[in-house]
Amino acid sequence: MNTLIFRTVAPFITALMLLFSLFILLRGHNEPGGGFIGGLIAASALAIYGIAFGVEAVRRAIRFHPLAIAGFGLLLSCLAGLISIVFAVPFMTGLWVYPVLAGVEVPLSSVMLFDLGVYFVVLGAVASIALALEEREAD
Amino acid sequence: MADVTALTFLALCLPLIGALVAPFIIRAFGAGGAWLLAVAPLLAFLHFLHLVPQIAQGEIITGGYDWVPGLGLRFSWFLDGLSLTFALLITGIGTLIVLYAGGYLKGHPDHGRFFSFIFLFMGAMLGVVVSDSFLMFFIFWELTSITSFLLIGFDHEREAARRAALQALVVTGGGGLLLLAGLLLLWGQTGVAQLSELMPFGDVVRGSPLYFATLLLVLAGAFTKSAQFPFHFWLPNAMEAPTPVSAYLHSATMVKAGVYLLMRLNPVMGATPAWETLLPVFGGLTLVTGSVLAIRQTDLKLKLAYTTVSSLGLLVLLTGFGSDYAIEAAALYLVAHSLFKGALFMIAGIIDHETGTRNITRLRGLRKAMPLTFTIAMAAALSMAGLPPFFGFLAKEEIYTAIAGSDLYPILVTAIAVFANALMFAIAFAVGLRPFVGRLVETPKHPHEAPVLLWLGPAVLALAGPLAALFSGVTHSAISSPMASAIAGAPKELSISLTPHIGLPLALSLLTILLGIAVYWQLDRSRTFVAYVLHSARGPDRGFDHFIAGLVRFAHGVIGVVQPRRLDLYVACTFVCVAAILLVPLVTHDGLPLGLVWPTDLRLREAGIMLIAMLGLIAVLIARDRLTAIVSLGIQGFAVALIFLLFGAPDLAFTQFMVETLAVVILALVMTRLRLSPTDSRHGARRLFDIALSLACGLGFALLLMRATEAPFNSALSDFFNAHSKLIAHGANVVNVIIVDFRGTDTLGEIAVVAVTGLAILALIRIRGNTERRLATNDPDAEEA
Numbered sequence: 001m002n003t004l005i006f007r008t009v010a011p012f013i014t015a016l017m018l019l020f021s022l023f024i025l026l027r028g029h030n031e032p033g034g035g036f037i038g039g040l041i042a043a044s045a046l047a048i049y050g051i052a053f054g055v056e057a058v059r060r061a062i063r064f065h066p067l068a069i070a071g072f073g074l075l076l077s078c079l080a081g082l083i084s085i086v087f088a089v090p091f092m093t094g095l096w097v098y099p100v101l102a103g104v105e106v107p108l109s110s111v112m113l114f115d116l117g118v119y120f121v122v123l124g125a126v127a128s129i130a131l132a133l134e135e136r137e138a139d
Numbered sequence: 140m141a142d143v144t145a146l147t148f149l150a151l152c153l154p155l156i157g158a159l160v161a162p163f164i165i166r167a168f169g170a171g172g173a174w175l176l177a178v179a180p181l182l183a184f185l186h187f188l189h190l191v192p193q194i195a196q197g198e199i200i201t202g203g204y205d206w207v208p209g210l211g212l213r214f215s216w217f218l219d220g221l222s223l224t225f226a227l228l229i230t231g232i233g234t235l236i237v238l239y240a241g242g243y244l245k246g247h248p249d250h251g252r253f254f255s256f257i258f259l260f261m262g263a264m265l266g267v268v269v270s271d272s273f274l275m276f277f278i279f280w281e282l283t284s285i286t287s288f289l290l291i292g293f294d295h296e297r298e299a300a301r302r303a304a305l306q307a308l309v310v311t312g313g314g315g316l317l318l319l320a321g322l323l324l325l326w327g328q329t330g331v332a333q334l335s336e337l338m339p340f341g342d343v344v345r346g347s348p349l350y351f352a353t354l355l356l357v358l359a360g361a362f363t364k365s366a367q368f369p370f371h372f373w374l375p376n377a378m379e380a381p382t383p384v385s386a387y388l389h390s391a392t393m394v395k396a397g398v399y400l401l402m403r404l405n406p407v408m409g410a411t412p413a414w415e416t417l418l419p420v421f422g423g424l425t426l427v428t429g430s431v432l433a434i435r436q437t438d439l440k441l442k443l444a445y446t447t448v449s450s451l452g453l454l455v456l457l458t459g460f461g462s463d464y465a466i467e468a469a470a471l472y473l474v475a476h477s478l479f480k481g482a483l484f485m486i487a488g489i490i491d492h493e494t495g496t497r498n499i500t501r502l503r504g505l506r507k508a509m510p511l512t513f514t515i516a517m518a519a520a521l522s523m524a525g526l527p528p529f530f531g532f533l534a535k536e537e538i539y540t541a542i543a544g545s546d547l548y549p550i551l552v553t554a555i556a557v558f559a560n561a562l563m564f565a566i567a568f569a570v571g572l573r574p575f576v577g578r579l580v581e582t583p584k585h586p587h588e589a590p591v592l593l594w595l596g597p598a599v600l601a602l603a604g605p606l607a608a609l610f611s612g613v614t615h616s617a618i619s620s621p622m623a624s625a626i627a628g629a630p631k632e633l634s635i636s637l638t639p640h641i642g643l644p645l646a647l648s649l650l651t652i653l654l655g656i657a658v659y660w661q662l663d664r665s666r667t668f669v670a671y672v673l674h675s676a677r678g679p680d681r682g683f684d685h686f687i688a689g690l691v692r693f694a695h696g697v698i699g700v701v702q703p704r705r706l707d708l709y710v711a712c713t714f715v716c717v718a719a720i721l722l723v724p725l726v727t728h729d730g731l732p733l734g735l736v737w738p739t740d741l742r743l744r745e746a747g748i749m750l751i752a753m754l755g756l757i758a759v760l761i762a763r764d765r766l767t768a769i770v771s772l773g774i775q776g777f778a779v780a781l782i783f784l785l786f787g788a789p790d791l792a793f794t795q796f797m798v799e800t801l802a803v804v805i806l807a808l809v810m811t812r813l814r815l816s817p818t819d820s821r822h823g824a825r826r827l828f829d830i831a832l833s834l835a836c837g838l839g840f841a842l843l844l845m846r847a848t849e850a851p852f853n854s855a856l857s858d859f860f861n862a863h864s865k866l867i868a869h870g871a872n873v874v875n876v877i878i879v880d881f882r883g884t885d886t887l888g889e890i891a892v893v894a895v896t897g898l899a900i901l902a903l904i905r906i907r908g909n910t911e912r913r914l915a916t917n918d919p920d921a922e923e924a
Binding site: 024028029030031032033034035036037040041043044047066067070071073074077078081091092094096107109111114115117118121122124125126128129130132133134 | 789790793794797798800801804805808809867868869870871872874875876878879880883884886887890891893894896897898900901904905
């Protein structure tokens with residue numbers, strides 16, 4: 001599986017897939033997509049990179065332990081729910097703001113933060129499993 | 140009243156605050172930080188002291204805050220004579236213990252941690268005695284077990300300490316669980332979950348058909364905690380803890396929690412034949428066992444520990460004896476015991492600290508080197524021996540007044556009490572007198588007087604003994620009478636004082652003293668005699684080891700049955716369950732689909748997808764090796780994804796594609812790790828069974844789906860979401876809006892599961908094979924280093 005073509009193309013595929021996963025994540029609220037599927041795509045991207053260059057390369061590239069990423073995602077999602085405390089509304093109530101950045105109105109919300117958390121949890125959990133399973137080929 | 144509530148709450152929190160700051164204070168000030176730390180329990184003590192006049196007038200102070208109002212859970216307290224006495228002992232002796240621990244563990248690397256533990260313990264114990272609500276009471280009760288586990292096992296590098304800690308936790312924690320059941324029964328019978336409101340329900344409880352069961356459960360909790368026979372063995376083992384812990388544990392706190400519970404419930408559950416039989420019988424047995432075993436020991440701390448066992452037995456005996464005098468005697472003896480036992484334990488610690496040994500046969504003639512310690516030890520020993528003018532004397536006179544009688548039963552109990560008291564008399568002097576008199580013998584360390592942090596605590600306690608006796612009027616009206624009233628559930632007035640009262644009790648006292656002197660005279664001989672009689676019998680302590688070993692064997696047996704370590708069996712079991720869940724309700728609840736209707740309007744692309752699925756299925760069936768089978772299985776998933784795509788669910792299709800791809804990749808990776816045989820090795824019957832099972836599962840799903848699609852589609856939910864998702868959640872993608880907004884909390888739970896599953900799978904993968912190397916290569920920190 002570890003051919004020259006694959007190894008040459010793998011970084012580009014990975015980069016594109018990661019970018020695509022973010023695109024899928026962000027458009028999820030109105031179009032097909034969302035955190036879960038985005039996370040899965042990102043995890044597949046890492047898996048491809050891992051198959052091409054080995055698990056060590058992936059671990060170096062993502063800097064953090066995949067499970068730490070998953071934990072971070074869970075924290076983000078909880079925080080998204082806990083923001084409601086400040087505004088004295090029930091847990092997980094969606095809160096929206098519309099700041100204007102460079103002349104464009106950007107809708108931001110606690111729901112988006114939550115989805116971002118989902119993204120990281122799925123990315124981290126699936127990647128940690130995939131990497132741990134691939135590791136055997138490295139040793 | 141509000142300020143009392145707030146102040147009481149603060150007093151309850153003070154030990155916990157102490158636990159938080161202790162490590163920092165010790166790091167900053169060293170052992171001298173003990174002076175600062177002692178302020179926390181001292182303030183609490185002063186607060187409780189300040190409540191004494193109110194309580195003495197018969198007032199009951201309750202208060203608290205709602206915690207979980209929906210469950211009727213309150214953080215609430217209830218202060219009457221009984222709980223106030225305990226609170227005073229816990230905080231007062233606690234203050235002295237903190238000072239003592241400052242000197243005793245000076246320079247210990249874990250000094251700060253030790254203080255944290257002992258403050259936690261103090262907080263838990265204080266919680267037990269002032270809690271009003273059952274659940275609060277239970278939480279603190281188990282918290283004392285856990286904190287004492289930490290304290291007993293403080294010296295965790297020694298195996299004996301670990302074993303003793305575990306033993307104490309198993310015995311007292313297990314008893315606590317039984318107690319929880321007892322409390323729930325009480326709650327069920329009366330509908331009351333507050334100790335303060337339980338009093339009027341005494342007749343309800345005693346008349347209930349579940350009374351005896353409730354009583355047994357409560358006694359299980361109380362007896363394990365207070366080390367009653369046959370659970371007495373954990374207490375002496377707990378001597379593995381550092382001496383300040385032993386002194387605290389024995390004088391004021393945990394071991395008396397069981398006695399406290401019995402005293403507390405006496406008005407509600409007492410005065411029945413069962414109560415008045417079980418308590419004196421077990422108390423009496425404990426009394427005798429403890430004092431006989433105490434004679435046998437040569438270690439100062441162990442000797443004292445066994446006398447604590449017997450004292451607790453005496454307290455239980457008195458609580459269950461059923462007469463007014465007995466309850467007054469119990470109140471007096473409890474206070475007296477706390478004072479002298481705390482002092483004696485600290486003395487034992489001083490001797491150990493300054494001479495390097497606690498062995499009574501190797502200690503002689505310390506009076507010249509340690510005159511102050513000797514004085515304090517004698518004062519405490521005289522109180523323990525029950526001699527005037529010490530508080531122990533009043534307690535013992537009251538005991539004899541209470542139990543002496545002319546019937547067979549009182550005579551028997553009196554004989555036991557005289558016997559055990561005589562032994563305790565001898566031990567009091569064995570600890571308080573014997574190491575100090577005679578010719579000085581060589582000890583591991585050169586003995587000299589202890590520093591002030593060490594002697595201050597025992598000195599105060601030893602001084603409190605005669606003062607409490609001399610001013611018995613004040614003691615009674617402030618402490619003993621309110622406490623006895625609380626135990627009896629009716630007002631009681633104590634009157635005993637130091638003025639001689641000629642009569643049977645005094646005669647029994649004299650008899651005790653004579654017997655005690657005789658035993659002390661022949662101390663070594665009586666020790667060898669007891670050791671000879673009880674030759675190598677370790678009794679329940681050995682039984683505990685057998686119990687734990689048996690439990691482990693049992694667990695291994697159960698694992699052998701339910702986890703035979705064969706993946707194919709697990710999978711088969713799972714799928715049998717799936718098939719049963721699908722098929723059984725369909726058949727028994729008349730849920731089979733009404734009829735098979737061949738779709739007439741099947742379009743070409745739909746037929747195409749079905750064809751793909753069928754081809755995938757055939758590929759799985761004829762696949763020669765497992766990898767091919769897995770990949771072929773992926774075809775099915777893609778076919779399903781196509782169906783989603785076709786029928787307007789791009790989100791689902793999208794996810795299905797990704798999940799299917801990843802599932803195939805991960806499954807393939809797993810397969811390469813499992814070292815399976817490349818081809819199928821199943822034979823004959825096994826193959827037939829697997830075929831039948833897969834057919835059953837497939838049929839079940841098919842029938843269920845057919846039945847489900849037969850029902851008319853209810854569009855209420857999709858109409859709602861279509862109409863409202865844009866309005867409420869500002870999103871056009873209904874599926875995503877449901878996931879992150881309408882059912883966001885649900886999703887939060889799911890991603891938590893995903894994260895935890897990832898953790899668990901990672902752990903499982905790492906367990907296999909060369910764990911250490913894998914940990915090293917997987918650890919991102921190790922890479923950076």
